[in-house]
Amino acid sequence: MSGAPDPVEAYEDAPEHMVEVQALLNLARAHSDTPLPQLREWVLRNGALSDRTALRDPGDSADVLGAEFVADTGERVIRNAVRAGYELMELDRRDGTGLGPLGPDAADWDGEGGTLGYLRQEYQTWRTAQLHDMRAVGKAMHATTAVADDSTLAWQAASRGEPWSRERLLDLARRKVAAYRGAVDYGLDADCVAGQHRAEKELRELEAADGDPVA
Incomplete structure (x- = not known):
């Protein structure tokens, strides 16, 4: 696997685990009409998260959960990562959607560990491109700042006895x-997960009178 990036390099810029879990939930919800195994971003990010989880030191978890449970969980996580790497290769062969320097049919991926190597290459390439899209990153950052400022204005208006209208x-x-879903997608801040949950709760409460669910 001479073409595979080192796992540390591949996941150097990856979001924190809890942020990526929420990003995957958001992605699944946004594409509820698409089978997840056919959604390239889902396969890529879910597989990479499984790979990252498998690479973590299991020592602390073993002390709490038991070594046998942790070992069994670790094996399932590794299998999920390997399967995702294979599914990603199949999708990229079919659709020509590979992003990295070596395509899914490169000899570098032959043999044991090849699918994980391809998964790591593709995740590193994808994540680098995502973060280097400064216009999109800046837009996501601006959106969270804007809603925070407006929230302050709404609170100040309410404290003066001039609350904003329900609309x-x-x-x-x-x-x-x-805004917070966008921040989660880019992994800009671990606090964006809590921010998303608060915003969704607030929206549910405001919409409750009309019975409109959160989209």
Whole structure:
């Protein structure tokens, strides 16, 4: 696997685990009409998260959960990562969607560990491109700043006895949800997960009277 990046290099810029889990949940919800094994980003990010999880030191978890449980869980996580690497190769062969320097049919991926090597190459290439899209990253950062500023204005108005209208608060809540989901996708801050959950709770409460579910 001469072409495979080192795992440390491949996942150097990956978001924290809890952020990536939430990003995957958001992705699945946004593409609820698409079978997840056919969604390249899902296969890539889910597989990479499994690979990253398998690479973590299991020592601390073993002390709490028991070595046998941790070992069994570790094996399942590794199998999931390997399977995701294979599925990614199949998708890229079919659709020509590979991003890295070596395609899915390269000899470098032959033999044991080849699918994981391909998965790591593709994740590193994808994540680097995502973070280097400065316009999109900047837009995501600006969105969270904007809703935070508007939240402060809404609180100040309420404290003066001049609360915003329900429609205006609904608009703000929806923008909060969208902004924090975007921040989660880019892994900008671990706090964005809590921010998304708060925004969704606020939106549910505001929409409860009309019975409109959170999109």
